[in-house]
Amino acid sequence: MYAVEENKNKEKSRSSMLKQDQHTLEECLKQLEDEKSKTFLQLVLKEVVQEHMIVETELNIQAIKTCLEQTEEEAKQKDYKTRIRYMQDQLYNMKEHQIAHLAEAEGRVRAQLAHKDQLAFIQQQNKQRKTEKRVTGILPNVPRKNLNRKKYKEKADCSKVISPLEIEKRGCIFFTRDHKEYVHLYNDILINPSTMEVKTFREVLASTLHVRNSEGEMIFKYAKHAFRPVIRRKI
Incomplete structure (x- = not known):
């Protein structure tokens, strides 16, 4: 009993510390x-808020x-059990989201570290290539499939948001x-086929207007401060 009370006090103390943080x-x-800097700190703040919500729910x-445990009334017992089940579901969803977010961040860091040396090598080769005769045909021409604007209309579906993970597709x-x-x-x-300039995914994504698939069809478009899927409608 003493150990349980001590654990509760620790959780309350941690909740207070997280709130202060x-x-x-x-x-x-x-x-x-x-x-x-604001973006980085907002990410940290979001994680602290999430952790505080988890501790408070527990x-x-x-x-x-x-x-x-202290009531014998059947109606109250039923109500308490319902509330416990609901809050346990909430707790499960919050922890699942937290684990997924951390796994995504760790995976991105590992990928960046794994290709850091290779990226440096490609950039060095790019500098050397500028002083040499330009070689053409290293990469195929980038396709660009445009629909007939008199028959079709392309617009962003603002009801949906596409995450960077969904955009990060090969090709x-x-x-x-x-x-x-x-x-x-x-x-x-990522590489520019015309100049052989090499950039990271995040560098390019920050200034991207739209994304096309390997066939040249527009699939994602930047609209209202987020990437959205493209809808094609026949006029």
């Missing part, structure tokens, strides 16, 4: 000026279980704001 991060966020479940072609196109070779490596 959340407040501290929010204050730090207000003082930042660089947009990239404490609430324990509190309701205590009430359940996709990225068209950027500076009118350049990059072919996604593998993992984090």
